[in-house]
Amino acid sequence: MCDQTFLAITFGPCDNCSQNKPLMNIYLKNEPINYCSLCVELMACQGLAKGETIHTLKAESETLKTKLEEERAKLHDVELHQVAEKIEALGQFVMKTRRTLKGHGNKVLCVDWCRDKRRIVSSSQDGKVIVWDAYTTNKEHAVTMPCTWVMACAYAPSGCAVACGGLDNKCSVYPLSLDKNENLAAKKKSVAMHTNYLSSCSFTNSDMQILTSSGDGTCALWDVESGQLLQSFHGHSADVLSLNLAPSETGNTFVSGGCDKKANVWDMRSGQNVQSFETHESDINSVKYYPSGDAFATGSDDATCRLYDLRADREVAIYSKESIIFGASSVDFSLSGRLLFAGYNDYTINVWDVLKGTRVAILFGHENRVSTVRVSPDGTAFCSGSWDNTLRIWA
Amino acid sequence: MAQASQEQGAVGIADPDEDSPNMIAYRKIEDIITRLQDETEGVPVRTVKSFLSKIPSVVTGSDIVQWMMKNLNIDDPAEAIHIGSLIAAQGYMFPISDHVLTLKDDGTLYRFQAPYFWPSNCWEPENTDYAIYLCKRTMQNKTRLELADYEAENLARLQRAFARKWEFIFMQAEAQVKIDRKKDKTERKIVDSQERAFWDVHRPVPGCVNTTEMDIRKCRRLKNPQRVKKSVYGVVDDTQTQSPVHTPSQQSGKDTREDVEKEILFLNTQLDRHCMKMSKVAETLMIYTEQYLDYDPFVTLPDPANPWISDDVTFWELEASKDPSQPRVKKWGFSLDEALKDPVGREQFLKFLESEFSSENLLFWLAVQDLKCRPLQEVAARAQEIWQEFLAEGAPNAINLDSHSYERTSQNLKDPGRYSFEDAQDHIYKLMKSDSYPRFLRSNAYQDLLLARKKPETEQGRRTSLEKFTRSVGKSLTSKRLTGLMQSS
Numbered sequence: 001m002c003d004q005t006f007l008a009i010t011f012g013p014c015d016n017c018s019q020n021k022p023l024m025n026i027y028l029k030n031e032p033i034n035y036c037s038l039c040v041e042l043m044a045c046q047g048l049a050k051g052e053t054i055h056t057l058k059a060e061s062e063t064l065k066t067k068l069e070e071e072r073a074k075l076h077d078v079e080l081h082q083v084a085e086k087i088e089a090l091g092q093f094v095m096k097t098r099r100t101l102k103g104h105g106n107k108v109l110c111v112d113w114c115r116d117k118r119r120i121v122s123s124s125q126d127g128k129v130i131v132w133d134a135y136t137t138n139k140e141h142a143v144t145m146p147c148t149w150v151m152a153c154a155y156a157p158s159g160c161a162v163a164c165g166g167l168d169n170k171c172s173v174y175p176l177s178l179d180k181n182e183n184l185a186a187k188k189k190s191v192a193m194h195t196n197y198l199s200s201c202s203f204t205n206s207d208m209q210i211l212t213s214s215g216d217g218t219c220a221l222w223d224v225e226s227g228q229l230l231q232s233f234h235g236h237s238a239d240v241l242s243l244n245l246a247p248s249e250t251g252n253t254f255v256s257g258g259c260d261k262k263a264n265v266w267d268m269r270s271g272q273n274v275q276s277f278e279t280h281e282s283d284i285n286s287v288k289y290y291p292s293g294d295a296f297a298t299g300s301d302d303a304t305c306r307l308y309d310l311r312a313d314r315e316v317a318i319y320s321k322e323s324i325i326f327g328a329s330s331v332d333f334s335l336s337g338r339l340l341f342a343g344y345n346d347y348t349i350n351v352w353d354v355l356k357g358t359r360v361a362i363l364f365g366h367e368n369r370v371s372t373v374r375v376s377p378d379g380t381a382f383c384s385g386s387w388d389n390t391l392r393i394w395a
Numbered sequence: 396m397a398q399a400s401q402e403q404g405a406v407g408i409a410d411p412d413e414d415s416p417n418m419i420a421y422r423k424i425e426d427i428i429t430r431l432q433d434e435t436e437g438v439p440v441r442t443v444k445s446f447l448s449k450i451p452s453v454v455t456g457s458d459i460v461q462w463m464m465k466n467l468n469i470d471d472p473a474e475a476i477h478i479g480s481l482i483a484a485q486g487y488m489f490p491i492s493d494h495v496l497t498l499k500d501d502g503t504l505y506r507f508q509a510p511y512f513w514p515s516n517c518w519e520p521e522n523t524d525y526a527i528y529l530c531k532r533t534m535q536n537k538t539r540l541e542l543a544d545y546e547a548e549n550l551a552r553l554q555r556a557f558a559r560k561w562e563f564i565f566m567q568a569e570a571q572v573k574i575d576r577k578k579d580k581t582e583r584k585i586v587d588s589q590e591r592a593f594w595d596v597h598r599p600v601p602g603c604v605n606t607t608e609m610d611i612r613k614c615r616r617l618k619n620p621q622r623v624k625k626s627v628y629g630v631v632d633d634t635q636t637q638s639p640v641h642t643p644s645q646q647s648g649k650d651t652r653e654d655v656e657k658e659i660l661f662l663n664t665q666l667d668r669h670c671m672k673m674s675k676v677a678e679t680l681m682i683y684t685e686q687y688l689d690y691d692p693f694v695t696l697p698d699p700a701n702p703w704i705s706d707d708v709t710f711w712e713l714e715a716s717k718d719p720s721q722p723r724v725k726k727w728g729f730s731l732d733e734a735l736k737d738p739v740g741r742e743q744f745l746k747f748l749e750s751e752f753s754s755e756n757l758l759f760w761l762a763v764q765d766l767k768c769r770p771l772q773e774v775a776a777r778a779q780e781i782w783q784e785f786l787a788e789g790a791p792n793a794i795n796l797d798s799h800s801y802e803r804t805s806q807n808l809k810d811p812g813r814y815s816f817e818d819a820q821d822h823i824y825k826l827m828k829s830d831s832y833p834r835f836l837r838s839n840a841y842q843d844l845l846l847a848r849k850k851p852e853t854e855q856g857r858r859t860s861l862e863k864f865t866r867s868v869g870k871s872l873t874s875k876r877l878t879g880l881m882q883s884s
Contacts, residue, residue, distance in 0.1 A: 057655040064662040075672045083677035087685070090694060098703045117711060118702075135702065149611055167611070199612065206768030215612060225770035230813075239612060249732050249764070250824060252817075259616070269814045273661065282419055283613070292683045294676075301416035303423070309680070311671040323467045323478055325423045327416055336691035338684045345420075346481050355681060362474060368604050378714065380692045381703045387608070395692075395703035 014039055072314050080307070080317045084355035090338070093351065093361045098381065099393035101132055103139055106148075108385035109166070110200075110372050114155045117378045121162045122391055123150035129164045131176060134383065134393050143174055143184045152200045156207040163191070163210055165198035171212050173224055192222045199241045202254075204268075211254060211268075213240040219256050221268060233266050235273040242286045248293045255296050257284030263298050263308060277308045279315045286330045290354075291337045297354075299328030305342050307354065319352045321359060330372045335379030343370030343384055349394070365392060416613055421485075421515040428487050431462060432507055438462050443504065451581050453491060453504040460500045476500055484606045486514050489592035494543060494600045496592070506585065512593040514607070517623045520597050523564065524627050526553040528594060530568035531575075545601050567630055593627070686729055690722065724844045728836050731828045743844070747835045755792035756823050756831065759785045763820045767813050778811035786819070796822060 010023045014036040021036035035043065106126035113120050118135040127148045131141040143164075151166040156173075165171040171192035174184050192198065196215035203210055204221075209230065213219045219233040219240055238259035245254045253274070257263045263284055265275040282301035289296045295309040295316070303324050307317040319340065326345035333340055339360070340352040349370055351361040368387035375382040381395040413422075431437045438458045443450045456479075463475040479498030483489055488507050489496055498505070512518070529550040532542055542550065557564060575583060599605050689695050699709040713720060719739045727734040727743070734740040741761075748754040762781050769777055785794050786804065796804070800818045807815035835841055 054650075054652050054655060057652065057659065058650070061655055061658050061662065064659060064666065068662055068666055071666065072670065075670055077672055078674045078677065080673070080677045080680070083674065084681060087681060093693070095693075135708070151612070197612065204768070205764070208768055208770045215615075223771040226772060228771055230771070241612065249735050250821075252814075259613075269817065275665070276661070282414065282416055290680070291687065292680075294683075295680065302419060309671075309676045311679075312673055312676045313665065313668060313670045314673075316673065316676060321468070323463075323469050323474060325427075325478065326420050326481070334691050334693045336684050336687035336694060337680070338688060338691060339693055346478070348477065355677075355684060362471075364473070364477065378692070378711075379690070380697070380701050380710070388604075393703060395701055 010034065016043075072312070075312060076314065080355060081357040084357075087355060089356070090353060090360055095351070095361055095363060095394050097365050097392045098395045099134055099137055101134065101137055101391040101393070102389070103130060103132075104128060104389045104391075106389060107368070107387040108371060108389060108391055109149065109151045110153045110164075111374050111383050111385045111391060112153055112155045112162075113374055113376050113383065114159045115157055115377055116159055117376050117380065119155070119159070120374075120383055120391070121153050121155050121164075122385055123153035123164050123166070124389070125149050129153055129162065129174070131162060132391075134391075141176055141184060143188075145172075149197070152198050152212075154201045154203055154210070156203050157205060158207050161207060163201050163203065165192065165201060165212070167197050169194045169196060169198060169214070169216075171198050171201045171210060171222070173210070189224070189227070191224050191227050192220060193227075194218070194220070196239070199239065200243050202243060202245055204245060211243060211245065213243045213256055213258075215239040217258070219243055219254075219266065231268060231271045233264075233271050233273070235264055235266075235276075236260050236262060241283065244287050244289050244296065246293045247289050247291055251293060255287045255289065257287040257298055257300075259283045261300075263287055263296070265296075265310065275310060275313060277315060279306065280304070282327070285327065288331050288333060291333055291335065297331050297333065297340055299331040299342050301327035301345075303327055303344075305331055305340060305352065307340075317354070317357050319350075319357060319359070324350065329370060330374075332373050332375045332382060334375060334382075341373050341375065341382050343373040343386075345369045347386070347388075349373060349384055363394065366390070415616060417609070418515060421513070424482050424485060424487055425513065425515065427463075427467070427482065428507060430466065431459065431488075436466075440507070449581075450491065450504060450584075452585055453506050456490075456499040456501055456503045456505055459488075459498060459505060472500055484596075484604060486512065486592065486596035486606070489588070489595065491588050494591075494595050495603055496595055496599075506588055506592075508592055509586070509589045512589055514596070518593075518597065518607075519623050519625055520594075520627055521625050522553060523557065523560075523630055524625075525549070525594065525598055526557055526564050527567045527571060527628050527630065528590070529553065530564055531571045534568060534572050535575075543600075549598065567628060571628055590627075690726065719844065721845065721847045724841070727841075728845070731824070731832045734832070734835075743840065744832070744835055747838055747840055748831055750840075751831065751834070753831055755785065755794050756827050758792055759794045760820055760823055760827070763816045766816070769813075774813055775811045778808065778815050781816065782808055794819075794823060795826075 010025065012020060012023055012034065014021055014023060015034050016039040017036060019036065023034040024037055024040050025032060025034055026040065104122065104124040104126055105128070106124050108122055108124050111120055111122045118133060119131060120134050121129060121131045123129045125148055127145045127150060129143045129145060129150055130139055132139055145164065145168070147166060147168040149167040150164050152171070153162060153164040155162055161173050161175045163171055163173045170190050173189045173191055175187050177184060191210055192212045194212065194214035194216050198212055198214055200213040201210055208224050210222045210224055211219065212222065217236045217238060217240060220229055221231040222228065223230055236256065236258045240256050240258040243254055243256040245251070252268045253265055254268060255263060255265050261278055261280045261282060261284060263277045264273050266272065267274050280298065280300040280302055284298045284300045286299040287296055294311055295307055297305055297307050299305045303326060304318050304320040305328050306315050306319070308314065309316045324344065324346070328342045328344050330343040331340055338354055340354050341349060342352065343349050347366045347368055347370060349363040350359050351363065352358070353360050366384065366386040366388050370384050370386050372385040373382060381393050383391055383393050385391045432440065438454045440452055440454045443453055459479055460472055460475045463469055463479060464472060469475045476498055483496040483498050486508055488505050491504050491506050529542065529546060554561060578586065597607055692701050697710060699713065700707060702708050702710050717739060723737065727737060727740040734744050745754055745757050748757050762785070766774065766777050766781060784790055785792050786796070786801070796819055800822050804816060804819045
């Protein structure tokens with residue numbers, strides 16, 4: 001740019017000032033333009049000015065962040081576990097595997113419960129989606145997806161359909177037929193289309209809407225019947241790995257967590273990001289609301305689980321131990337919210353006392369990473385899925 | 396190791412790989428391994444005499460377990476064994492006489508892996524390397540280096556796969572043997588075992604977990620293909636293309652001006668937010684949990700017993716029955732949400748509202764909930780129906796809205812959508828919550844269910860019909876009163 005002794009290839013009207021001058025053929029945002037050297041210099045200076053403004057903006061952003069942290073810290077008058085000292089400690093837990101579901105040919109990646117409290121749907125790296133009656137351990141339906149790594153699956157509220165997807169970047173809905181001989185794959189409906197893998201999906205209160213999250217950094221709400229995009233949610237700067245809808249009957253919000261270490265709370269109506277939390281040191285693999293809807297827990301590759309409260313707009317508890325080295329892949333609450341079940345990449349499930357912050361049990365059994373943990377709708381059991389190809393029901 | 400990464404940070408070289416999930420775990424393990432090998436604070440690593448030979452640089456499994464329990468705050472030896480086995484399975488230490496990488500709490504001898512072979516060096520050794528290794532093993536005439544069955548099978552498979560370049564592999568193996576011979580005997584023992592342990596990680600015994608398997612969602616973010624080490628013996632397999640997991644990250648990660656402006660807007664909104672004190676937050680969380688503790692099957696043993704434990708589905712059958720149990724009725728009293736969540740609760744509340752002639756509120760709320768669940772193409776029509784039934788002039792089930800909400804809703808209906816009635820629904824919900832719902836909880840109907848007042852069969856029959864009579868009389872009287880009022884005004 002500084003070297004003025006160039007050979008002018010063309011002579012003509014400048015695209016910018018329209019004067020007849022020797023022109024420089026340059027590219028601006030991949031478009032070829034012809035500017036005279038004066039206009040090129042002016043543009044370069046403006047570019048510099050723009051650059052400076054970004055710096056001042058970033059500085060402003062940093063100042064605001066510090067101020068926000070200060071304001072929040074003022075309200076941090078006590079720790080949750082300190083207040084929880086006055087409540088009774090929980091007794092000894094006897095949690096055992098009550099059922100083992102074998103049948104997947106490869107890693108189990110996701111599981112979801114049916115509202116009937118005993119059926120589950122699971123998906124696997126082998127491309128299969130299986131619906132089980134977990135109580136009897138019978139397989140009731142099986143679908144083979146066209147792609148491997150089916151990372152997400154969900155049961156419809158009616159119990160009449162399941163949704164799943166993964167490396168195919170889509171979320172498809174399969175109605176469950178009572179006729180065992182019917183080919184479920186034939187009735188498949190493609191609902192969601194992302195530009196990268198589908199990491200998680202969840203029906204809203206009805207069979208008619210699905211919320212999805214993707215490796216493309218976005219979440220989206222879809223109308224099942226038409227496949228139309230109802231709302232998209234932009235704000236994460238990396239893959240979104242998990243989402244969870246707020247439990248309230250009147251709720252219109254959900255929380256998502258991703259590889260940008262952020263957990264974001266979204267308004268489903270406007271698509272706006274209403275709250276954001278960034279205290280984890282690595283990817284957030286799982287997010288789950290506390291049953292009252294006032295808080296949510298996260299599980300991360302930094303080997304910790306954390307509790308964030310929406311009214312305090314702050315992290316309020318960390319669940320970690322020196323001996324827990326590997327990441328937490330999945331978390332879920334017991335019905336009262338007193339217990340947090342967390343599956344880890346070290347093949348175990350740790351059970352945490354949410355209020356006191358202590359670990360109340362460590363569950364061995366799986367022979368490879370635990371990839372997913374889900375508590376049943378009535379809280380009588382939880383299901384864990386693992387890279388050892390099995391699912392276990394614990395109670 | 397932790398120190399090293401700190402220094403790296405100070406110099407300002409941000410290694411993006413340090414952030415990757417695997418690397419975080421590796422650095423923690425390396426910290427433990429370093430402490431384990433500390434001269435004063437670590438485990439006793441020594442040479443053990445065995446028959447006619449000496450076994451250099453080993454430590455017993457139980458020593459490791461003891462150290463872990465003491466230094467990592469572990470109470471249960473099972474936990475220490477578990478973590479130790481994982482550390483072994485990752486490739487940081489190994490039993491000298493077994494291909495299977497686990498930790499045992501006994502006299503089994505273990506050795507630490509050489510940093511050269513650590514997983515944090517991003518090893519992805521190729522099959523040519525493995526072929527060279529197995530080939531070299533067959534050239535060394537020592538019983539302790541004999542191939543295991545699965546290794547012999549692997550070698551046979553590789554010989555078929557690399558048939559055309561087997562001469563080259565053979566030569567490389569010979570070269571490696573020559574290099575190895577030059578080493579000191581003790582050093583050779585150690586290095587041989589470390590090399591074997593390396594391959595136990597990358598080509599595990601069939602049936603063992605392959606700890607090098609990666610979560611495909613995280614693969615894309617290994618930004619530096621240059622860091623990946625593909626060959627132990629300096630041989631690069633030119634037939635293999637670049638590993639598909641190392642495609643460069645698609646997201647640029649650079650903040651545009653727009654991004655920063657959005658962030659500033661967001662931060663300002665957050666600053667305006669009125670937040671709750673931690674002490675208050677803690678109290679509310681505790682109160683909620685306390686209230687539901689009796690309903691949490693993991694904390695309070697359910698009655699009848701948990702089906703998963705007792706193999707008896709009575710618990711579920713009772714929950715599904717229309718006859719609600721006392722605890723279930725009690726739950727309706729926790730919040731309006733709870734009452735509405737339970738279909739029987741909803742029904743009871745509706746019945747009560749009918750008796751108060753304010754059922755249109757709940758009917759409206761339910762209709763709007765249903766609207767939000769409809770497929771997109773049905774929404775507009777359904778919204779109009781709701782308007783006609785509850786809000787329009789002369790609506791059969793007219794609800795009472797303040798003029799502001801009414802205006803807004805009316806505006807929304809010009810372009811009807813799933814959220815057209817949000818304001819109205821919110822208003823009605825608050826009304827029910829503060830007004831009808833508390834009265835419902837005080838009502839005889841609810842109290843009867845709550846206190847499980849069981850009436851004897853015949854009396855119940857009579858009372859119900861008497862109640863029915865008095866209610867119908869009451870209704871007609873009230874309606875007469877209303878019309879009377881309207882006429883007079």
